[in-house]
Amino acid sequence: MSSDTILHGHSDVVTSHDVHLDEHGAHHHKETFITKYIFSQDHKMISKQFLITGMIWAIIGGLMSVIFRLQLGYPDTTFPILEDIFGKWAPGGKISPDFYYALVTMHGTIMVFFVLTGGLSGTFANFLVPLQIGARDMAAPFLNMLSYWAFFTASIIMISSLFLTAGPASGGWTVYPPLSALGDATDGSKAGMDFWIVAMVFFVVSSLLGGLNYITTILNMRTKGMSMVRMPLTIWALLFTAILGVLSFPVLLSGLILLLFDRHAGTSFYLSDIFIASTQKALPNEGGSAILFQHLFWFLGHPEVYIIILPTMGLVSEVMAVNSRKPIFGYRAMVGSLFAICILSLLVWAHHMFVTGMNPFLGSVFTLLTLLIAVPSAIKVFNWLTTLWKGNLRFTPGMLFSIGFVSMFISGGLTGIFLGNSTLDIHLHDTYFNIAHFHLVMGVAAFFGMFAGVYHWFPKMYGRYMNNTMGYIHFWVTMIGAYLIFWPMHYEGLAGMPRRYMDYSNWVSFRQFEDLNRFISTVAIVVFAVQLMFVFNFFYSIFKGRRVTTQNPWGATTLEWTTPIRPGHGNWVSEIPEVHRWAYDYGKDGREFISQAEPVGSNESSGH
Amino acid sequence: MSQAVQAGQKLWGGGKSPYNVEYGKLMMWFFLMSDAFTFGAFLISYGSIRFASNSWPDPNHVFKTFPIVGEMRVPLAFVSLMTFILIMSSVTMVLAVAAGHNNDRKGVMKWMVWTILGGLAFLSCQAWEWTHLYAEGAWWGRNPFMNIDGTQSSTNFTNFFFTITGFHGFHVFSGVIINIIMLIMTWKGTFERRGHYLMIEKAGLYWHFVDLVWVFVFTCFYLL
Numbered sequence: 001m002s003s004d005t006i007l008h009g010h011s012d013v014v015t016s017h018d019v020h021l022d023e024h025g026a027h028h029h030k031e032t033f034i035t036k037y038i039f040s041q042d043h044k045m046i047s048k049q050f051l052i053t054g055m056i057w058a059i060i061g062g063l064m065s066v067i068f069r070l071q072l073g074y075p076d077t078t079f080p081i082l083e084d085i086f087g088k089w090a091p092g093g094k095i096s097p098d099f100y101y102a103l104v105t106m107h108g109t110i111m112v113f114f115v116l117t118g119g120l121s122g123t124f125a126n127f128l129v130p131l132q133i134g135a136r137d138m139a140a141p142f143l144n145m146l147s148y149w150a151f152f153t154a155s156i157i158m159i160s161s162l163f164l165t166a167g168p169a170s171g172g173w174t175v176y177p178p179l180s181a182l183g184d185a186t187d188g189s190k191a192g193m194d195f196w197i198v199a200m201v202f203f204v205v206s207s208l209l210g211g212l213n214y215i216t217t218i219l220n221m222r223t224k225g226m227s228m229v230r231m232p233l234t235i236w237a238l239l240f241t242a243i244l245g246v247l248s249f250p251v252l253l254s255g256l257i258l259l260l261f262d263r264h265a266g267t268s269f270y271l272s273d274i275f276i277a278s279t280q281k282a283l284p285n286e287g288g289s290a291i292l293f294q295h296l297f298w299f300l301g302h303p304e305v306y307i308i309i310l311p312t313m314g315l316v317s318e319v320m321a322v323n324s325r326k327p328i329f330g331y332r333a334m335v336g337s338l339f340a341i342c343i344l345s346l347l348v349w350a351h352h353m354f355v356t357g358m359n360p361f362l363g364s365v366f367t368l369l370t371l372l373i374a375v376p377s378a379i380k381v382f383n384w385l386t387t388l389w390k391g392n393l394r395f396t397p398g399m400l401f402s403i404g405f406v407s408m409f410i411s412g413g414l415t416g417i418f419l420g421n422s423t424l425d426i427h428l429h430d431t432y433f434n435i436a437h438f439h440l441v442m443g444v445a446a447f448f449g450m451f452a453g454v455y456h457w458f459p460k461m462y463g464r465y466m467n468n469t470m471g472y473i474h475f476w477v478t479m480i481g482a483y484l485i486f487w488p489m490h491y492e493g494l495a496g497m498p499r500r501y502m503d504y505s506n507w508v509s510f511r512q513f514e515d516l517n518r519f520i521s522t523v524a525i526v527v528f529a530v531q532l533m534f535v536f537n538f539f540y541s542i543f544k545g546r547r548v549t550t551q552n553p554w555g556a557t558t559l560e561w562t563t564p565i566r567p568g569h570g571n572w573v574s575e576i577p578e579v580h581r582w583a584y585d586y587g588k589d590g591r592e593f594i595s596q597a598e599p600v601g602s603n604e605s606s607g608h
Numbered sequence: 609m610s611q612a613v614q615a616g617q618k619l620w621g622g623g624k625s626p627y628n629v630e631y632g633k634l635m636m637w638f639f640l641m642s643d644a645f646t647f648g649a650f651l652i653s654y655g656s657i658r659f660a661s662n663s664w665p666d667p668n669h670v671f672k673t674f675p676i677v678g679e680m681r682v683p684l685a686f687v688s689l690m691t692f693i694l695i696m697s698s699v700t701m702v703l704a705v706a707a708g709h710n711n712d713r714k715g716v717m718k719w720m721v722w723t724i725l726g727g728l729a730f731l732s733c734q735a736w737e738w739t740h741l742y743a744e745g746a747w748w749g750r751n752p753f754m755n756i757d758g759t760q761s762s763t764n765f766t767n768f769f770f771t772i773t774g775f776h777g778f779h780v781f782s783g784v785i786i787n788i789i790m791l792i793m794t795w796k797g798t799f800e801r802r803g804h805y806l807m808i809e810k811a812g813l814y815w816h817f818v819d820l821v822w823v824f825v826f827t828c829f830y831l832l
Binding site: 133134208212213215216219221224225228230250257261268286289295296579 | 657764
């Protein structure tokens with residue numbers, strides 16, 4: 001009966017947790033290897049599954065960038081080893097144009113969706129939501145498990161596409177038609193494109209199942225006293241992320257279904273008046289609009305970058321407050337700006353389309369809405385800086401990555417103001433300026449937030465610490481390396497150097513950047529190697545890391561540190577703690593920190 | 609089902625559901641919002657392509673046949689019947705939910721059977737309509753109908769028609785499957801033992817949503 005209760009709620013609808021207690025203590029019913037590690041319904045295990053799958057994806061996606069950076073840095077050199085590995089894709093040790101396009105396409109797809117969406121939200125929403133709001137698990141653990149397995153299926157399909165004879169999708173990660181709709185036009189639009197679409201459909205399902213779970217868990221399962229304004233900012237950020245995902249991914253689904261029909265059913269949703277050079281054939285398609293796909297794609301695509309960055313904003317806020325030993329500055333402003341970003345992000349998608357020939361008036365509307373996002377973003381940045389101000393900073397690797405996040409977010413965010421301007425964008429569109437912008441602001445920054453989260457919550461995940469020395473090397477090399485890689489790209493972009501070209505030596509204007517490109521490639525390889533060190537650190541520490549000996553090693557206020565060092569399925573052994581205060585009582589009344597679970601004392605000064 | 613908030617306990621204060629619903633129903637509402645965006649994207653795509661076209665076929669001319677009777681003088685008669693069937697199945701769904709509130713197992717079963725029959729009837733009508741249009745030469749990528757101004761029409765009239773009504777039909781089909789599962793569970797007494805018929809309510813939410821979407825699909829393809 002009680003499992004019924006978990007699955008279907010109570011008639012009196014109080015989210016009572018004690019019913020779970022009998023069977024979900026720390027050491028509960030017997031678990032086999034399969035139910036514990038593979039088809040697990042424990043949110044903590046699902047979170048680790050997402051994290052490790054995401055890390056595997058990140059290595060693949062990162063390795064792809066190393067290969068195409070080799071080409072960009074050394075366009076005249078041959079690397080015979082590439083032919084040994086990739087065969088016909090790298091004849092004579094030089095990668096072919098088709099392979100180059102496939103690499104950049106898959107690098108984008110993998111990093112944006114599989115690492116920074118699936119790997120990031122999947123990991124931290126699953127891990128932190130129940131632990132920080134005081135719940136024994138997600139609202140629907142079974143659907144949560146399905147969410148991971150849909151992600152896994154998507155991953156398998158996407159990775160299979162790499163081994164197709166015609167290669168994977170290679171029309172850019174945005175898969176714009178007509179190119180992506182016409183298999184005759186390029187090899188990269190043959191079966192690889194179908195695999196891409198089907199994988200993304202599974203990905204949307206995974207994101208939907210996960211998102212619905214996160215939202216309902218946060219709204220319905222908060223422990224007694226955990227009002228919305230007492231939630232840690234991580235939870236607010238994950239809530240808005242989930243809402244964005246639930247609202248925007250279905251639009252991508254519609255767009256991809258129409259694309260699938262255009263590819264296989266002879267429809268003309270995105271096609272009109274097309275002549276294919278390779279087959280010397282004029283297509284009968286009439287009346288479609290390729291721009292329609294761009295609208296559908298970017299209605300997801302823009303919220304998507306906030307789906308990537310919002311969770312890391314939450315993680316960074318939390319790690320920063322804990323390691324500054326100070327309350328987060330401007331809690332309500334932080335929540336308000338998260339909300340503002342969430343709303344605005346749904347209203348700016350066409351700033352990716354300024355050069356499609358849209359009405360200039362419409363362009364000015366989207367410029368205005370885009371520039372408005374600078375306001376909540378700046379509020380957040382100032383709040384982070386003022387949180388650091390005069391704090392007792394503890395420079396743990398997690399903290400360093402949080403500070404690095406703010407640095408990257410400022411540097412990348414400022415160039416967003418350039419690109420969001422519809423007139424400047426005519427010059428900057430599709431140049432390396434754009435590459436530099438989004439890599440800093442949502443690529444590197446999001447990775448930094450994710451690293452901060454991994455270093456900070458690793459003790460909770462595995463009961464051991466990660467190695468600090470390797471953590472510091474990881475941080476400094478990545479931080480300096482990221483600037484060395486992406487800062488020069490701004491200059492290349494301002495000079496008009498377009499993205500997606502595999503060889504610039506034919507252009508006098510861009511030939512001058514040959515040395516710079518080689519420099520960027522060299523740094524990229526070094527930075528990639530350091531990421532492998534992080535991966536080593538991660539797996540080594542799982543088994544050999546220094547053991548956590550105290551329940552609350554960071555001296556944090558939030559509920560996850562009130563659980564046992566290695567919590568079982570159900571998280572708390574006895575009662576779930578009741579919450580009496582907000583999540584940021586640091587340095588109050590002369591005490592270093594006060595846990596959320598501690599009742600307000602009679603002499604305590606008033607707070608939140 | 610509903611429970612008064614105890615004095616002194618804040619609605620959003622944690623420890624209870626702020627909307628007074630259990631998680632499944634909340635999840636269903638958010639799912640429906642998500643699904644609404646899927647249909648919204650389809651219909652807006654349809655609208656944007658249609659308004660970018662010079663002319664469009666006349667639905668009164670395209671949808672004028674009725675099974676057995678053949679050509680009717682009243683256009684849209686068949687689709688009106690389909691719509692009526694679907695809306696009636698929503699009514700029977702409401703009655704099933706109401707019976708569930710009274711823990712009336714027999715009543716729930718009776719009305720679920722009617723709802724399922726309504727759904728199947730709608731799907732059969734759609735199957736007939738599709739077969740008929742196919743016989744007239746219409747399909748994805750093929751459009752035999754002329755524009756209302758007599759010019760040649762692009763294939764997007766049929767492309768969107770089959771894609772969107774097909775996607776809706778797929779939703780009706782899933783709804784019928786869900787309803788059948790609900791019927792079996794009711795019949796086996798699962799909900800009676802559980803003491804409530806919340807699952808029927810959730811299936812009902814989905815079913816009403818599918819009906820509501822049809823109202824928009826109907827308006828966009830048959831009336832406008």
